Amino acid sequence: MQKFSSKIPEPFTEFSKLLVDLPKGSLSAVEKVRQRDKTLTKPLGSLGQLEYLVEFMARWQETENPAMNNPMVAIFAGNHGVTDQAISAFPASVTAQMVANFTSGGAAISQISKLHGLNLRVFELAIDIPTGDITCVAALSDKACAATIAYGMEAIAGEPDLLCIGEMGIGNTTVAAAIYAALFGGPGSDWVGAGTGIDEAGIGRKAKVVDQALALHKENLDHPLKILARVGGREFAAMLGAIVAARHHKIPVIIDGYVATAAAAIAFAINPAILDHCIFAHVSDENAHGKALKEMNKHPMLDLGMRLGEGSGAALGAVLVKTALHLHHNMATFGDANVDEKEVSKE
């Protein structure tokens, strides 16, 4: 992790008030969940991560009866001027086309959501107006960046009880790589990957683009929020806003893959505790995602070789949460089922 200034840039003053005095969740709710868990007809601990997920939901919803009645998959979509540098296998037109596909039900995330009862919402972020090409100019002004963070906070308006954070934006794996390089150090080549499926030469171009962007903006990367404005993009700003807003409204969060994690990394660089209410759903097949998670000491739940984005990994994480809560609330206790308890525990 690079060293950053603690001085908040001016347009972010309001937002920065949400980055301190963070709610810590309810540890007594966790304790009550643990007490119930001990009574369920299974060896203690034998459901592994599923048990942890119930505790996680209880802590951040601040209730011993955590629920998932209104889970939301929020997809933040933006376009990027850096696509002028030939860094994606798909044309920029695909961002808008996929937004339409999300809504009409044809995309992977649409069908995962439909099958498992997740509510899909797409937040279009001025996709007709790409951000600046980060090799030439700032992606966004600080002011526009702050406004987009505020817009992202609206994701919680539907009062979800679980928020899955996903994204869509042709070119945004290059932008994510620039954010990681600026936050964690190292050359572009450490952080880029094939994205939607670019070839080796394209990956080389992505690395060079990241290096160019960091060289151009080097005097203005001394705070994570400045990094977000200079070499980031709208969906990153909005995801950051959504993550932070969720924390203040008792909404647990599941972060998707390589791109969504870059938004979370901005928060982490300001204050690692901001992410305590977040689970990282999976490790993406996109090259540097595992490296980014390690930098933040985060442990992904799944490793299925996915690299789609759209919140698809987060949605699978939500299916595990749904399963975990269902078990916790519906399994029989040893008493109910007349099952003998562990012999040592009776001594």
Next chain:
Amino acid sequence: MQKFSSKIPEPFTEFSKLLVDLPKGSLSAVEKVRQRDKTLTKPLGSLGQLEYLVEFMARWQETENPAMNNPMVAIFAGNHGVTDQAISAFPASVTAQMVANFTSGGAAISQISKLHGLNLRVFELAIDIPTGDITCVAALSDKACAATIAYGMEAIAGEPDLLCIGEMGIGNTTVAAAIYAALFGGPGSDWVGAGTGIDEAGIGRKAKVVDQALALHKENLDHPLKILARVGGREFAAMLGAIVAARHHKIPVIIDGYVATAAAAIAFAINPAILDHCIFAHVSDENAHGKALKEMNKHPMLDLGMRLGEGSGAALGAVLVKTALHLHHNMATFGDANVDEKEVSKE
């Protein structure tokens, strides 16, 4: 892997006919699935393991339209004389109690199955008559073992289109350890773990029990099916039968954790190709499961720290299969959704 005799012991002659001339599945069905996958609105390969699961189902169901309309979770339950050696944290009475709990809906696997639309079937294997204590006598006669294999083959009578293999049996992690040690070599201490939650002293007893059993039966462990009879148990025999029967009836199989994998390992030791129609759902938190999977060069899909058995890991695997098939059949194509294809693919 130890070296074994290729001579089939006499009571297994009929069964052994099913272990050769194995169906190889339909590679043309796989190819057709791949062709459709290329048209779906996502970068090729971006769904990772979910894409593989569709191909797997197509291959073993031998159709380009693989389905999961009748998925079965089969739990095979048996009791073990070796519980006399104080190797479990729970009393042997729990096997029958949990069988009742499966049926009445109180167990974890009951609720996972209910939530995700899996059909749960419990096969009770003479649980009132524990197998012989393997430290003193054979678990089963060869003849009883062959009969139980045949009974296990009945699991496919309901014509499932996916079979999840699970088990219940107090004491059966000790038996699984004995099977692994006999098949793959090494002392008992290499293969035992905490099971349902026994303490360090108990784990030491388990290791000693395995060593005693292997020493006692050493003249009769020269074929995997003799290992199954001598140091195995009824649920292991039945699971082996179910796995093999499924292969001959175009039914893909998902193997659960540490104990179910020991039944699969018997098949593997006879002929590794017998397991080609099987997926290993997860790596259990039970100590030596990862080691056993490595011996067979099998790669588990999930790693969630679970160690419950009951088919619970396999059922989560089935949820992934269900999701994968749903996506394959319901996502829009590039043409349907008017999404521009990858630029390089148009050249």
